[in-house]
Amino acid sequence: MVVSLVLQEEPAPQTYSPGPPDMAPHHGRLLKGTRKLKYLITGGAGFIGSHLSDRLTADGHEVVVIDDLSTGRIENIEHLIRSRRIEFVEGSITDEDLMVGVLESVDACVHLASIVGVSLVVDRPVDTLLSNVRGSDVVLSAAAGLQKPVLYASTSEVYGKLSNGALDEHADRILGAIQKNRWNYATSKSFGEALALGYAKELGSRNTVVRLFNTVGPRQTGMYGMVLPRFVRQAVSGQPLTVFGDGTQTRCFAHVYDTVDALVRLLDCEEAAGGVFNIGNDTEISILGLARRVIARSGSDSDVRFVPYSEAYDEGFEELGRRKPDTGLLRGLTGWAPERSVDEAIDDVILHERAGMNGVLEAEQVA
Ligand SMILES: NC(=O)c1ccc[n+]([C@@H]2O[C@H](COP(=O)([O-])OP(=O)(O)OC[C@H]3O[C@@H](n4cnc5c(N)ncnc54)[C@H](O)[C@@H]3O)[C@@H](O)[C@H]2O)c1
DSSP, X not given: OOOBOOOOOOOOOOOOOOOOTTOOOOSSBSXXXXXXXXXXXXXXXXXXXXXXXXXXXXXXXXXXXXXXXXXXXXXXXXXXHHTTSEEEEESOTTOHHHHHHHHHTOSEEEEOOOOOSHHHHHHOHHHHXXXXXXXHXXXXXXXXXXXXXXXXXXXXXXXXXXXXSEEOTTOXXXXXXXXXXXXXXXXXXXXXXXXXXXXXXXXOOOOXXXXXXXXXXXXXXXXXXXHHHHHHHHHXXXXXXXXXXXXXXXXXXXXXXXXXXXXXXXXXXXXXXXXXXXXXXXXXXXXXXXHHHHHXXXXXXXXXXXXXXXXXXXXXXXXXXXXXXXXXXXXXXXXXXXXXXXXXXXXXXXXXXXXXXXOHHHHHHHO
């Protein structure tokens, strides 16, 4: 049974800015120009899913979003619901009848729904494993039975502790000890990858796996351990920016608009089926460097406060020195390249924060 929530009809402003007009042309398009598709986006009320919903509807496609609103928010997609550009189904991907019903009505699925965020993953190991594994089993198995292609969102966490330069999709993985809860996330996402590829091999499912590296931008919440929204919230409210460890650990931050553009190019690309693709920016920045840039760009007079990992997380945590993607496969196949810098992402998050769109609840949590 499909339960739809349609709010009062009202025209809404288009909030998505799809990128520079001189964007490289797509190669190997599946859609052959003008064909419009109906997509299911699991986790579509979340950070990345809501931007993908904006983009696909702006491109003229139909979109159904299924989300249990556990970490996502209705506010992220309210403008799309009100203007009837998406159908929203509140429910869980672990509900098999629901998923089969929704999948029957669409052409393809982007499977983003997942427990995410270091704090949730470390605090709730059982939920992380069971919800991600069961949910991905339901989505991928139902889609395979109905012969619907799935683009499955995995994570750079599956590389584990590998940190020797840019990581490519065929690299061996080095996961930490099973007692460290952090690695449950990688374990659950690896299961999804293997199942997506397994159905591609055994049943010919046109599944594609993407490994997302850090993605940032407006609508990301800082409640579950995401660093940039937390730093921005702290900076604009004049509090110290809490840097875990000594801040020398580096990451590469992609603007969510660039990540969404990569997802759309892969959806449009027939040759992507059966493949695994890294998506991420390759410019490295230390976490301390990120904190300083947030302070400078927001004009804040906040300081930096260093917090030992043992204080920030329980013993289930293990930090990584570095994580950088090799995106050669994605670039070669689709012509994608990131167009936006980390500074642009910081500015957009500051604007979003200042516009007061993140809600009072989080403000109370940071305070
Ligand atoms: N943001 C990043 O930097 C990043 C990095 C690596 C991988 N990813 C992956 O990208 C995807 C999207 O992440 P995000 O950053 O947008 O996080 P998010 O928390 O904003 O989005 C996840 C969405 O899934 C929904 N959800 C969770 N469990 C569900 C369930 N059982 N049934 C239905 N809906 C459910 C949540 O309510 C939320 O809306 C996830 O699969 C995540 O693992 C994100």
